[in-house]
Amino acid sequence: MKLLEGKPLSRSILETLPGRITELEKARGSKPALAVINYFENSPSAVYVKRKIKMCEKLGIACKVFSPDEKEGQKGLLNLLSSLGRNPDFDAVMVERPLPAGFDDLSFWDAIPAEKDVDALSSLNMGRLFTGKSIKDAESGLFFSPCTALAVIRIMKHYGIDPSGKKITVVGRSSVIGKPVSHMLTCLDATVTLCHSRTREIREHLRGAEIIVLAIGRAKWLKKEMAGENQTIIDVGTNLDESGKMCGDADFDDLKETAGAMTPVPGGVGPVTLACLLEASVRAAENFLKKR
Numbered sequence: 001m002k003l004l005e006g007k008p009l010s011r012s013i014l015e016t017l018p019g020r021i022t023e024l025e026k027a028r029g030s031k032p033a034l035a036v037i038n039y040f041e042n043s044p045s046a047v048y049v050k051r052k053i054k055m056c057e058k059l060g061i062a063c064k065v066f067s068p069d070e071k072e073g074q075k076g077l078l079n080l081l082s083s084l085g086r087n088p089d090f091d092a093v094m095v096e097r098p099l100p101a102g103f104d105d106l107s108f109w110d111a112i113p114a115e116k117d118v119d120a121l122s123s124l125n126m127g128r129l130f131t132g133k134s135i136k137d138a139e140s141g142l143f144f145s146p147c148t149a150l151a152v153i154r155i156m157k158h159y160g161i162d163p164s165g166k167k168i169t170v171v172g173r174s175s176v177i178g179k180p181v182s183h184m185l186t187c188l189d190a191t192v193t194l195c196h197s198r199t200r201e202i203r204e205h206l207r208g209a210e211i212i213v214l215a216i217g218r219a220k221w222l223k224k225e226m227a228g229e230n231q232t233i234i235d236v237g238t239n240l241d242e243s244g245k246m247c248g249d250a251d252f253d254d255l256k257e258t259a260g261a262m263t264p265v266p267g268g269v270g271p272v273t274l275a276c277l278l279e280a281s282v283r284a285a286e287n288f289l290k291k292r
């Protein structure tokens with residue numbers, strides 16, 4: 001089984017940033033600045049927040065984490081996003097998932113101005129992605145795209161996995177991963193089956209695929225008996241197992257003898273997502289500078 005590690009790719013993306021950050025600081029007298037909103041301290045998102053802070057410190061990006069009080073409800077999130085949107089001290093804004101139960105007011109995503117919306121939550125960035133027939137503009141950064149979906153595509157490219165003509169099963173239909181990654185893969189000429197919790201005979205879709213992309217948030221859900229042989233498995237899931245250790249949606253140990261290639265968790269999609277996010281944050285700051 002070939003291990004599709006994310007770290008080498010993440011390093012090569014991050015290596016391009018220090019020079020750009022220095023130029024930005026010289027030109028405008030301040031570092032690029034990212035605002036991160038995170039509700040939960042005991043979730044995989046908190047692990048990613050810590051990594052963001054550490055990497056931002058290393059690179060010279062100002063990163064501020066906001067932990068709103070759940071009791072303030074959806075209004076609290078909407079107000080926070082609106083004020084960060086107006087605040088010129090921040091170039092980029094992103095929101096960690098999950099959100100508190102019942103936070104389903106989609107209007108808060110449009111409170112983030114598209115030019116600060118580095119994880120593409122707003123309808124403007126989403127619309128730009130979904131109306132395109134190609135993902136060249138998304139890849140070149142003409143607008144912002146969901147970082148995790150983009151990370152999946154970049155991992156495939158990095159390892160020479162061409163989606164063209166392939167049967168790909170994506171499991172999970174969220175607007176941040178499942179849907180955008182399915183669209184991106186379709187643009188790259190794959191034939192995509194998008195599965196979710198109501199999909200009947202999901203095993204048939206899993207077994208018949210050449211590539212599986214998992215984004216459901218269920219620890220070690222995919223087992224060997226559900227999958228085929230020699231498949232490429234891109235595991236986006238980040239979960240905590242029964243002993244509190246981070247694990248993916250695939251049972252890595254169970255699948256490692258039969259899969260052809262697989263991303264590890266941790267160390268697969270996560271580091272590339274982080275690199276894509278920080279790259280997008282630097283780009284947001286550069287775009288603001290150009291507009292001055």
Ligand code: NAP
Nearest residue numbers: 148172173174177196197215216217236237238269270273
């Ligand atoms: P989400 O919004 O909760 O969506 C989960 C999706 O999975 C839903 O579409 C759901 O179906 C589907 N699903 C749940 N259980 C299923 C099952 N047993 N069989 C088939 N489909 C099932 O989650 P998300 O935000 O997309 O995140 C997914 C995972 O990715 C999480 O583990 C999250 O922590 C992780 N993540 C990783 C990164 C990274 O960089 N690696 C970044 C972001 C998120 P329904 O629509 O029918 O409910």
